[in-house]
Amino acid sequence: xxxxxxxxxxKSMQFELEGEQHTFPALLCWALLKDPRVSFAVxxxxxxxxxxxxxxxxxxxxxxxxxxxxxxxxLDKEFKEIDKQLGxxxxxxxxxxx
Numbered sequence: 815x816x817x818x819x820x821x822x823x824x825k826s827m828q829f830e831l832e833g834e835q836h837t838f839p840a841l842l843c844w845a846l847l848k849d850p851r852v853s854f855a856v857x858x859x860x861x862x863x864x865x866x867x868x869x870x871x872x873x874x875x876x877x878x879x880x881x882x883x884x885x886x887x888x889l890d891k892e893f894k895e896i897d898k899q900l901g902x903x904x905x906x907x908x909x910x911x912x
Contacts, residue, residue, distance in 0.1 A: 820868070827878035831867045835859070839867040845885035845892075851876040 816832040831839055839857035846855035854872035859865040873881050 822878060824877065825874065826870070826872045827882070828868060828870045831869065834867050836867070839869055841889060842869065842882075842885055845888045846871060846881060848888060849876070849881055849884060852881050 815834055815838070816830075818830045818832060819827065820830060821828040831842075836857075836859065839859075843855045843857055846852045851874050852871065853874050855869065857867050857869045859867050871878050871881060
């Protein structure tokens with residue numbers, strides 16, 4: 815994945831995520847919108863097969879890049895929790911099979 819910033823101001827940012835389709839941009843927008851200082855986060859893919867996702871982000875009282883970094887930290891935390899829960903489930907399943 816390559817992040818290419820197309821436009822950035824003190825309260826907005828537009829960037830592309832080359833090498834991605836819909837899954838990661840949707841998750842990233844979800845995480846961005848969890849932040850109360852993010853007023854708008856949406857992605858668009860011009861062509862479903864060959865388009866590059868573009869994300870538009872607007873913030874209040876926070877730099878867009880900081881909001882983006884915080885969103886990636888939230889996703890990291892969420893995935894670590896999922897991994898932890900899956901590990902517990904796998905161990906539990908192995909014990910039941912014995």
